Amino acid sequence: MKALRRHGARIAIALVPLLFALLHATDALPIGVLQRLDSIIYDARLRWTMPRTLDERIVVVDIDEKSLAEVGHWPWARVRLAELMDELFDRQQVSVVGFDVVFPEEDDTSGLQQLRRLASGDLKDEPGFVQKLQQLQGSLDYDALFARSLRQRPVVLGYYFTSDRGGRTAGVLPPPVMDKGALRGLPIKVTSWNGFGANIAPIAGATTMGGFFNPAVDPDGVVRSVPLIAEYQDRYYESLSLAVFRLLMGLPTVEPGFPPEGTVPGEYQNLESVRLRLGQKIFAIPVAEAVTTLVPFRGPGGPEGGSFRYVSASDLIAKRIPPGTLKGKIVLVGTTAPGLLDHRVTPVGETYSGVEIHANLLSGLLDNRMLVQPDYARGFDLVVLLLAGLVLALALPLLTARRALVLSAVVIAGIVALNFALYTGAGLVLPLAAALGMAIVTSALNMSYGYFVESRSKRELANLFGTYVPPELVDEMVKDPDSYSMKAASRELTVMFCDMRNFTKVSEQLQPAQVQELLNTLFNRLTDVIRSNRGTIDKYMGDCVMAFWGAPVEIEQPAHYAVKCALEMANAVRRINEEQRARGRAEIGVGIGLNTGMMFVGDMGSDIRRSYTVIGDAVNLGSRLEGLSKVYGVDIVASEATRRQAPDFAWQEIDRVRVKGKEQSVAIYWPAAPAGRIDRAAQEELQAWATFLEAYRAQDWDHCDLLLPELRRMNPKKYLYELYAQRVASLRTLPLDPEWDGTSRFETK
Template sequence: MGLLWKHWPRIAVTLIPLVFALVHAIGLVPIGFLQRLDDIIYDARIRATLSNKADERIVIVDIDEKSLAEVGRWPWSRNRVAEMVQDLFDRQQVALVGFDIVFAEADESSGLKRLRQLAQGELKDQAGFGERVNQMQASLDYDALFAKAIEKKPVVLGYYFTSDRDGRTNGVLPAPVMTKDALRGRPITFIGYNGYGSNIEQIARAAPLAGFFNPIIEEDGVVRSIPLVAEYKGAYYESLSLAMFRALLGLPKVEPGFPRDDSRLVGRDYQSLENIRLNVAADKVLGIPVDHRVATLVPFRGPGGPQAGSFRYVSASDLVAHRLQPGTLKDRIVLVGTTAPGLQDLRVTPVGGTYPGVETHANVIAGFLDGKILFKPDYAIGYDVTVVLLAGLVLAIGLPLLTATRAVLLSVVVIGLVVGLNFYLYLGKGWVLPLATTLVMCLTAFALNMSYGYFVESRSKRELANLFGTYVPPELVDEMVKDPEAYSMKATNKELTVMFCDMRGFTKMSETMEPTQLQELLNAVFNRLTDIIRGNRGTIDKYMGDCVMAFWGAPVETAEHAHLAVKTAMEMANAVRKINEEHRAKGMPEIGIGIGLNTGTMCVGDMGSDIRRAYTVIGDSVNLGSRLEGLSKAYGVDIVVSETTRKIAPQFAWQELDRVRVKGKEQAVAIFWPLAPADRLDKAHSDELKTWAALLKAYRAQDWDQCDLLLLNLQRMNAKKYLYELYSERVASMRLLPFDPEWDGATNFETK
């Protein structure tokens, strides 16, 4: 919770697209762009999953341009259409014929009407003329010929509904498949119309089964679905596809498929159907899933048209001319329609811009037969809201807590899971579910999160890096920028370890070397020592001539600051020894080093004037560190460490140098020299330290004879150590003084 509260501004920014996505998903403020994008995704998914396999069960009889050229312009005389139907049933023995065309007007092309007028008018006195007209009526009444050809045959006529002709009607509608009573008073949302254009009564009476062939044209002009049942004046009529499918099943009764009555999530005011139910048998009900408009998506098999190969196309002129071998279309389902551009039945679909309207019905019928129906379930809104909410919360909480690389990975994983689930339900169950809202939300959340991180958080991180980059090692800056709010230049008191390092011999060198040579030498030494300090997480305070000041424990808190400081000092001393080896090999003068370390409470922060400021430490503990550096030369060692530092750095073997009282301090402090890591001290040095501890005890007890004996042993152990020579001189001097019971064994230093 602490991390979440810390990153709440970034989380809030990431939640912005989630809020907009939810508002769109639940329909409060629909965003047209997202709906359009969902359509584009659906269309792309349709094209990517086309089976492109021919369906041999369904044949399209095409009133194509070839037919119009051979037979004549449409509409043809009904005797020609009757001949074609007779050929389909008698010679080809098809199972079912459906018409994606409407016979809305009487056919007077035979001239029978004019002959009757003549027989009753101008030529009524002409002997035998009226009788001859009556004899010719059977062959010249083309509507009757066509009605006879389809009567008692498995034929489904087509018609269309309208909503843009002021409610005008034409022809005879078939019987509805449902009435309002079947809906049990539920407010189901059907696509409704106020007009229609249907077949003339003579033809409709001969073939009473008919279905409307209206598609649903979306706002972008694309046909993706067709209504299965539509409403007209309180009655409900079936589509051509559903009527033909029912004809194949023996015309089972159509009933609305409501959600389960025991469902706690669905009330009686629910405005959608779950499916259209066909009572195939007493114990068998077939459910066709529908969306909230009681429509079904067209399961396109291929790009459409005679050349696509999804369905077999037969030119109507070949049937009229009897060019097709008998039985070629035996037991096939036939749809009569047109691909001629002039007859205006070409549609824009996801798989093509000039898709034959008749083939959309063929696809739907094939889907019904295969039991593979694509549909957008009525709970698609709930699915969309759930996925958007889960994905949005994961990103809102996860992205602010992760690095840029991991944030990208999280976003990819979330988007991959969302897309994978969506495609799994599409391919496995035929569910067409929204995807655009979640995708746009995820991408926008990622973009906003990264932008906020770069322009807001990264700015503070860059500022922090600029502030501390010259003092602090890069790896510490990297740690600091993860939580820039936790660091500032504001002064505060902390326990830190400070180091003063002075290079000796440069003053003498400056008298014999050119300034540029001295500068080059000093820079080279500083570079090596600075690398060691930064490599051990130290903060460079300042360079003062031939002295460098550093401290540990700020701005990044480090529990082992004393240990790191001591380790750094020993590595610096070794580095100087290597530098001197190089100098000797080149004939260059050697340099010396003196380091003072002290641990204590110090004030650390940005200090200075308006003109120049620096991140530094001040306080008595800092001053003591500086004094200890000055003592290193007096004791002939390169490192002098205070007792406070020694106590919290037990990883090293120490040799106590003395107790000293430096300028400005009344209280004596013990000072130490680090010899080596404690686990690397050999027996000889261990024995030497024991002897040295005994010497210091005798020295502070003013037992000078015992001191002489112990110093003799120490000088035998290490004759070159200046420290033993120093104490020999002190003991010889102290012998001249009387015993002082007030003496605390400390050495006073009055110089800085």
């Protein structure tokens, strides 16, 4: 007890991570980083434990690029789909077919509607025409032909629900599988929508089986689960995967699965399972919140992923597949063609076909290989947090550094081992991030407490900063050292990444001493420019330099200094290139990325090497923007946040992009010059460009084609205009997308 009292401060500090972890676990104070870390852990764990074997029971009939090239653009004439159905059931003898596509509009590719209008209009008095039409309309009604091919066959039609179209509906829904009375009046949370897009009546009436193919998208944009049951106007409908599974089982009834009698409180909001009852047999499918179930992915997706066999739809229509090849198979009809936009981000792939998500879930149902996040997951997390947190907080202050390290490793390993054992042994998905983060932070706080608290002095701190930041800023810090700390802090800063283009190619033509001379010249001049603009140099990385503004010494308008510095650095490289040309040497280029935002800044690293640096999403975005400078052919790329905080420059908006690791798009800009130094011609060019961007984002390609030649005339050497000319030419070939906002997606760093 005496020892505990002596280390009271350290114990109190160690309990802080436990407190925050408990608040997070109870949802009193959700911590986004931990939520994201739990998702990352789940994704990694799923990838490590996937079977990565072929499920020969399920076949994906793929409306792929080859099929579109042979049969024509989608949607196809329904007579082709009727041929596909006849091929699957008559020649191939498949057991079940499920459609991951929807048929919401009538098919008039045969011209039947036009012929009927003529028969009731201009040609109504031509008995021969009317009689001939009556004879032909049976073969020209493609919707009826397709519906006839579905009738009396085990087919599940697909459809989708919506909540973003003002409650609009299209088509006919299949019969629901459950009504509200089955929930016993309990406020069960069920995925709910207010609109739908379903199949037209002739097709929907050909079969009673249908399932929605909407996935459940997590806040980070990743599909990890699928709603098994969804609610629309107090009626409950089944997913495509569940509908196919029920058809295979002999159409059992669907019931809500509650915990044992007497354990359900009045405010109970979640189901334990979805139960399928066929006579006396019951099959229970475990579900999580909102009646969703985690998708047990088998492996990487796509035709080459090795999880499911893919067969091109065109090969079946053309009868290139030998009869009986697919006998007894479960067939899901879907698409991998990029133009049909049925790709999702999943834990096992960033462009994963939607149809294979349903194939994975169906495979898991057939094998009873399901993952579940149980109702008691939160309670489990709280117990682990309390046990591990109290052991670490009370024991670490009493141990030597080596023993404390061993105890921390044992506790962390125990937390991880227990979690993984329950996952692999029972399919239980339990939270791990809060306990893991709490144990690591608690151990780090205890083991570093003495160093950061007891050995620090004001003067030493200021002197130590001199190893990380420019000496001229240290002079200001020494005046008031109490205002500065090396501990990590979250602050709004501006970060810059500057990379030399073509440097490797240039260096290959030089002797080692000449390369050293050129690199020293570059870094000396760029360092002078950064320091003269009050920047802090973070590090040199090969031929790249990283700097930031606003720490450790706070300055007004850090974005202004950063943009001014970037323009001066670009001019400095141009002067160096003049010297290169005078020596007969190749020139080098420069690419600079600027971003302003909240980031962590502080002394970070290992015991061997540390540095005063910045980390965070805002820093990562700055690095991505530097890479984009090469794509758009400009020397500087700045984010919207930087442009907003540096209004005294003339800016040209380059694009709106979604970079790797970010789901939200961001506008990017190029600083043309200080606002007071831009000439009239440049102003007119920027105005013309703004008009072009407006037309581009409105998908007005004709207007774009009128504006681009004028922009090229104004600035013939600007690659940006050539790039957009190529984009417009490519996009013109695609159908207009009402949801497209002009954002460009980049998947590489």
